[in-house]
Amino acid sequence: MNEETYQKTDFNEIRQAVATFATSQAAQEHLQHMTVLTRLNEVVSLQTETVEARALLDANVHLPFLSLDTVQNFLNKMHQGYFLTAEQLVQVADFVRGNADVAAVLKRNADIAPTLANYAGALTAVTDLADGIYNVIHNNQVIDDATGNLRKLRRHQRDVQAQLKAVVQKASQHYARMLQERLPIIKDDHLVLAVQATFKNRIPGTIVGSSATGSTVYVEPQSAFKLNADLAEVTSGVEAEVYQILAGLNGQVSEHETTILRNLDVITALDEIMARGKYSAAINGVRPHLNERDQIRISKGRHPLLGEHAVPLSVTLGVDHRGLVITGPNAGGKTVVLKTIGLFIIMAQCGLQIPAAETTDLPVLQQMFADIGDDQSIENALSTFSSHLTNLTAITNAIKPHSLVLLDEIGSGTEPNEGAALAIAVIEYLYQHGALVVVTTHYGEIKRYAQQHPAFTTAAMAFDEATLMPKYQLLMTKSAIAMHFGWRGG
Numbered sequence: 001m002n003e004e005t006y007q008k009t010d011f012n013e014i015r016q017a018v019a020t021f022a023t024s025q026a027a028q029e030h031l032q033h034m035t036v037l038t039r040l041n042e043v044v045s046l047q048t049e050t051v052e053a054r055a056l057l058d059a060n061v062h063l064p065f066l067s068l069d070t071v072q073n074f075l076n077k078m079h080q081g082y083f084l085t086a087e088q089l090v091q092v093a094d095f096v097r098g099n100a101d102v103a104a105v106l107k108r109n110a111d112i113a114p115t116l117a118n119y120a121g122a123l124t125a126v127t128d129l130a131d132g133i134y135n136v137i138h139n140n141q142v143i144d145d146a147t148g149n150l151r152k153l154r155r156h157q158r159d160v161q162a163q164l165k166a167v168v169q170k171a172s173q174h175y176a177r178m179l180q181e182r183l184p185i186i187k188d189d190h191l192v193l194a195v196q197a198t199f200k201n202r203i204p205g206t207i208v209g210s211s212a213t214g215s216t217v218y219v220e221p222q223s224a225f226k227l228n229a230d231l232a233e234v235t236s237g238v239e240a241e242v243y244q245i246l247a248g249l250n251g252q253v254s255e256h257e258t259t260i261l262r263n264l265d266v267i268t269a270l271d272e273i274m275a276r277g278k279y280s281a282a283i284n285g286v287r288p289h290l291n292e293r294d295q296i297r298i299s300k301g302r303h304p305l306l307g308e309h310a311v312p313l314s315v316t317l318g319v320d321h322r323g324l325v326i327t328g329p330n331a332g333g334k335t336v337v338l339k340t341i342g343l344f345i346i347m348a349q350c351g352l353q354i355p356a357a358e359t360t361d362l363p364v365l366q367q368m369f370a371d372i373g374d375d376q377s378i379e380n381a382l383s384t385f386s387s388h389l390t391n392l393t394a395i396t397n398a399i400k401p402h403s404l405v406l407l408d409e410i411g412s413g414t415e416p417n418e419g420a421a422l423a424i425a426v427i428e429y430l431y432q433h434g435a436l437v438v439v440t441t442h443y444g445e446i447k448r449y450a451q452q453h454p455a456f457t458t459a460a461m462a463f464d465e466a467t468l469m470p471k472y473q474l475l476m477t478k479s480a481i482a483m484h485f486g487w488r489g490g
Contacts, residue, residue, distance in 0.1 A: 001036055001346065001368045004370070005346075005368050008339075008342075008370035008373065008406075009339050009342035009343045009346060009368075009372070009406070010303075010343055011346050011347070013305055014304065014305075014352070015031060015032050015034055016032060018031045018352065019275065021275035021276075021278040022272060022274075023271050024068035024069050024271050025068075026072060026264075026271075027268050027271035030272055031272055034350050036349035037349055037350070038364065038366050039364070040292050043290060043349050043351070043364050044290060046349075046350065047287050047348070048115050049116060049273045049351060050273065050280055050351050050352065050353055051277075052112070052114070052277075053113070053116065053277025053278075054280060054281055054353075055113055056112065057274075057278065058281075059112060063270060063274060064098050064101045064105070065267060066094050066097075067092070067095040068095070068264065068267055070088075070091050070095075071091065071092055071095045071260065072264055074088055074091070075253075075260065078250070078253070083246070084249070085246070086140050086141060086246060087140040089133050089246065089249050090134075090140055092129075092133065092260075093130040093133035095260075096127070096130040096263075097127075099125070099126070099263050100123075100125055100127065102120070102123065102267065102270065104120075106120040116270070119269070119270055122262075122266045123266050124262065124263060126260065126263075129252050129256050132249065133249055136245060136249070142242045142245055142246065146245050147241065147245060150238065150242065150245065153234060154238060156234050157234045157235060157238055160227060160231045160234055161231060163227055164191055164224055164227040164228060164231055165184070165191065167224050167227060168192075170223075171193060171203075172184055175199075175203050178196055178199035178203060179193055179195055180194040180196050180215070181194040185218070187209055187218045188208055188209065189232065190220050191220075192208055192220045193219045193220075194216050195216065195217050195218070195219045196216065197210070197214060197215050197216060200219065204221065204222040204223075205220050205222045205224075205225075206219065206220045206225075208220050273351075279352065285352065285353025285355050285356075286353055286356060286358045286360065287358075288344070288356070288360045288362045289359075289362070290361070291362070291363055293318065294318045294322070294365070294402060294436055295318035295361060295363055296315065296316065296318050296341065296362060296404075296436070297316050297319070297360060297361040298313055298315050298316075298340070298341065298356055298360050298362075299314050299356060300312040300313070300356055301313040301314070301344060301354065301356035301360065302355045302356065303340045303343065304343075304347075304355050306336070311333065311472040311473050313337060313340050313341075313474055314474070315337070315459070315476065316476065317341075317438065318363065320457070321455055321456055321457040322435075322437065323438075323453065323455055323456035324438045324450075325427075325439050325440075325456060325458045326338075326438070326439070326441075326458070326474065327440075327441060327447050328442075328463070328470070329461070329470060332461035332463065332472065333471075333473070334440035335372060335408050336472065337438075337461075338372055338406045338407075338408055338438060338440060341406065341438060342368055342370055342404065342406050344356065344360075344362060345362050345363065345365060345368065346368065348362045348364075349364060349365070363402075365402055365403060365404050366400060366401075366402040367399070367400055367402070367403035368403065368404045368405075368406070369394075369403065369404070369405045369406070371391040371395065371406070371407050372408040373408065388410070392410075396430070399430055399434075400433070400435075401433070402434070403434070403435040404436045404437075404438070405430050405435050406439075407423075407426075407437070407438070407440070408440050409440055410439045410440070410446070411441065411443060411446065412442075419443065420445035420446055423439070423441065423443065423446050424445065424449050427439060427449070459475060460474075462474075462475050
């Protein structure tokens with residue numbers, strides 16, 4: 001099935017809606033581009049996953065997806081020479097630990113989600129990496145005890161800082177009347193005095209800067225020269241040791257990259273499955289029955305984009321008839337019927353549940369074509385009829401058995417007799433080539449063709465006999481159709 005069919009049947013809007021329930025950007029992008037599967041066993045597997053996702057949700061079980069997009073981004077950057085900080089390494093550890101948590105949740109709930117529990121086995125534990133990061137980084141900082149050398153350097157650093165603070169505080173007390181601020185401040189990594197500009201030459205030391213107004217100069221007192229130098233040296237040693245520790249952890253992340261990426265794929269797949277479950281729950285969907293007999297049985301189906309305003313649709317095709325011609329007034333709901341039939345089948349083959357009765361039975365099709373709307377364009381100057389003709393030519397050239405063709409107002413846009421004759425020829429061609437066909441029309445000739453054809457049946461959109469207003473309800477029985485077929489223009 002092509003993107004045009006997805007667009008014509010409103011499936012693009014469904015894909016966007018499902019994607020909003022995903023946690024990660026990767027899962028959202030996959031869902032925004034999801035396409036149908038065409039093998040029955042594969043579609044059954046998708047539906048089973050969605051059913052189990054809903055079972056977990058109903059049991060208030062949630063999978064702890066953590067840092068998916070962040071970790072993927074980190075790995076991509078590392079290939080460009082990017083160096084992960086302590087905080088970023090913790091996010092990697094959180095993801096790795098989260099994988100283990102997801103696996104544990106799935107295993108604990110294998111009784112209600114046995115298929116999803118199999119994903120736990122696909123998640124490879126990387127606990128040594130997570131533990132290695134957590135052991136040396138607390139609160140996004142490398143701890144003193146990460147190595148013996150760092151512990152020694154940090155102790156020395158604190159000693160020098162204490163000595164320096166005492167020396168500069170003594171100087172600030174001695175020169176208190178010359179200062180703008182009583183307490184020392186840090187300027188360019190040096191502990192200095194904020195001195196009134198008029199006294200800048202009265203304090204022995206080095207001027208390291210001034211305020212924007214020039215009223216304050218920052219003086220490093222001479223008594224602090226050696227200690228500031230000592231502090232700079234030991235701080236450089238601390239930074240070098242921390243860098244070595246982080247470099248080692250970065251190396252471990254790189255060593256486990258293949259496993260992390262594989263786990264990312266598994267977690268993303270689970271994120272997609274849970275999103276399908278959440279969306280299906282949001283629309284009160286049910287798991288449809290599936291068949292390979294090209295049989296459509298929709299019972300009380302509601303177009304998911306119409307919400308409470310949707311009129312339930314019940315329609316059968318492929319059991320006694322392979323073609324359905326729907327008649328009725330304009331704006332009576334015929335197009336919604338076409339879209340709902342096509343949309344339900346696409347949703348089912350993507351693993352989504354559908355808002356309908358549980359007796360609904362849908363085929364797993366190989367192809368679907370939809371010519372819905374006139375596709376007129378100022379740019380290419382195609383008329384309504386030319387647009388339809390172009391679409392019909394493409395459909396007839398590509399048609400194969402196990403296909404569904406949805407044609408809206410077939411033959412419209414030209415002289416009625418000519419349009420009806422063309423429509424009948426196309427419909428017959430599609431039938432002869434093994435396709436299921438659903439068409440809407442207001443041409444009486446097409447309706448009569450369907451009534452006389454042993455493989456076709458007709459339906460009509462109901463309307464209120466008193467007000468002549470549409471009810472947006474499809475009537476499949478011949479007696480009901482006859483009773484409601486007094487609409488003008490039919």
